[in-house]
Amino acid sequence: MAKGTIRLADVAKAAGVSQGTASNVFSRPDVVREEVREHVLETAKRLGYAGPSLTGRLLRAGKVNAIGVAAVEPLAYFFDDPWARALLAAVSQVCDASGTGLALVSAKDRQKLDWNIKSALVDGFILLCVEGGEKLVQLTRERQLPFVALALNDDDPSIASISVDNLGGAAIAARHLAELGHRRFGVLATELSDDHVGPVGIAEIERAIYSTSRDRALGYWQALEAFGIRREDVPIYETINDKPSVEAGLELLFSVPEPPTAILAMSDNIALLAINWLRARGLSVPQDVSVIGFDGVPEGGMVEPGLTTMAQPFAEIARRAVKAVLEDAVPTEREMIEVTLVVRGSTAPPR
Template sequence: MERLLVKGTIKLADVAKAAGVSQGTASNVFSRPDVVREEVREHVLKTARQLGYAGPSLTGRLLRAGKVNAIGVAAVEPLAYFFDDPWARALLAAVAQVCDASGTGLALVSAKDRQKLDWNIKSALVDGFILLCVEGGEKLVQLTRERQLPFIALALNDDDPSVASIGVDNVAGAATAATHLAELGHRRFAVLATEFSYDHVGPVGLGEIERAVYSTSRDRATGYWQALETFGIRRQDVPIYETDNHKTSVETGLEYLFSAPEPPTALLAMSDHIALLAMNWLQARGLSVPRDVSIIGFDGVPEGGMVEPGLTTMAQPFDQIAQRAVRAVLDDAMPIEREMIDVTLIVRGSTAAPKL
C-alpha cells in the first residue's frame, strides 16, 4: 500500500484534507461511523491508514467530556505496597469490587519519591482519589489538593478538620481488644505498636506517645490504656515497642519484650500484619499461641483467618469503607467532618486464658 508523505504529527485535519472530506465527516468516521455512508467511511479509513493515523486521542476525548469514569487509589509507597501490605491489599480488593459493580476504572498512584509522586498524581487520568494515608498523609493531601479533584482520605494520621476523611474508631476498638484479653484473666501486657513518629523504632515512653505525630497509633495506645486501667493495670506498667510494621523491627521488639524477667502473657498488636509476624516468631521459639502467649491484632485482614490458630482481631468493615469512599468521590458525597466507622471484635484461636 502506498503511504502518503505528511510531515510532523498526523492529525484528524490532515486525514480530512487528504481524503477530500470535511473534518466533521472525518470525525464521525471514528466516533459515529453509523452516520457516514459506507463508501465514504472506507475511503477515509484507507486514507488514515496510508497516513499512519491511528485515530483520535482517547485521552483528549475523555478530558473534553469532563469525566473519565475512573478512581485513583494513592499512597506514599512503592507500587508493591498495594500487593504486599495485608491492610492495603484488603482495602484495595474491596474498592475494586465496588468499582467492578459500577463499571468504574481503577488506577494505582504511588511512589516513595516526592517528585515522582507529584508527577504521578498530576498526570493520573481519574475523576478523583482515594488516599491511603497510613504514612505521609499530609504529603498526599497537599499534592491532591493541587490537582483540584475530589478526594477522600482513609486512615488519616492527623485531625485536620478541613480534610474529608473516613476512619475507624481506634480508641474504642483498642479498648475492646484490651478488655477482651483482660477479661480472659491476663495481667501482664505488652504492645507492639505501629509508628508514633518519623523514622523511629524501639521502646517508647508515655510522653513520646502523647506527642505522637501519627494519631492512629496514639489513639490505639490510648484505648489500650483506658481499658486496662479499669482492671487496675497502670499504663506505665505496659511496655510499648514501636515498630515500622515490618519483620525486622517486629522481631527486634519481641526479643526486647520477651527478655524481661516477667515477659508478657498477652500481646496487643496495632496491626494484623504485626500480629501475624509475632505469631511466627513465637512459634519458631517453641512458645505456644495461645497457651503461652495470647495475641490480638487490629484490621481484620483475610490472612488472619487462614493461619493456625486463627488470629483474634478488631476487624475493619472493608466493604463498608470502600462503598463509602467510592461514593464520596464519584457522587460528590463527601463527609462534612471526619466520618468514623466502628470496628468489630472477631474472636479466634490466638487468645485464651493465661496458663496457671
C-alpha cells in the same frame, strides 16, 4: 509525513472530505455512508492515523470514569501490605460493580509522587494516609479533584476523611484479653513518629504525630486501667510494621523475668509476624502467649490458630469512599466507622 504527526485534519484533506465527516467516522460511524466511511478509514490506515486521542476526548468530556488510589509508598505496597491489599480488593469490587476504572498512584520520592498525582487520568482520589498523609493531601488539593482520605494520621477537620474508631476498637481488644484473665501485656505499635523504632513511654505516646497509633495506645490504656493495670506497667515497642522491627520488639519484651502473657498488636501484619516469632522460640499461641491484631485482613483467618482481631468493615469503607469521589459527595466532616471484635484461636486464658 511522519506517522506521529498525522492529525485528523490531514486524514480529511487526503480523503477529500470535511473534518467533521472524518471526525464522525471515528466517533459516530453510524451517521456516515458506508462507502465514505470505508474510504476515510482506508486513507487513515495508509497515512498511519490510529484515531483521535482517547485521553483528549475524555478530558474534553470532563469525566474519565476512573478513581486513583494513592499512597506515599512504592507500588509494591498495594500488593505486599495486608491492610492495603484488603482495602484495594474491596475498592476494586465496588468499582467493578459500577464499571469504574482504577489507577494506582504511588511513589516514595516526593517529586515522582507529585508528577504521578498531577498526571493521573482520574476523576478523584482515595488516599491511603497511613504514612505521609500530609503530602498526599497537599498534592491532591492542588489537582482540585474530589478526594477522601483513609487511615488519616491527622486531626485536621478540614480534610475529608473516612476512618475507623481506633480508640474504641483498641479498648475492646485490651478488654477482651483482660477479661480472659491476662495481667501482663506487651504492645507492638505501628509508627508513632518518623524515623524511630524502639521502646516508647507515656510522653512519646501523647506527643505522637500519627494519631492512629496514638489513639490505639490510649484505647489499650483506658481499658486496662479499669482492671487495675497502670500505663507504666504496659511496655510499648514502636515498629515500622515489618519483620525486623517486630522481631526486635519481641526480643525486648521477652527478655525480662516475667514476660507478657498477651500481645496487643496494632496491625494484623504485626500480629502474624509475632505469632511466627513466638512459634520459632517454642512458645505456643495461645497456651503460652495470646495475640490479638487490628484490621481484619483475610490472612488472619487462614493461619492456625486463627487470629483474633479488631476487624475493619472494608466493604463499607470502600463503598463510602468510591461514592464520595464518583458522586462528588465528599464528607464535610470526618466520618468514623466502628470495628468489630472477631474472636479466633489466638487468644485464650493464661496458663
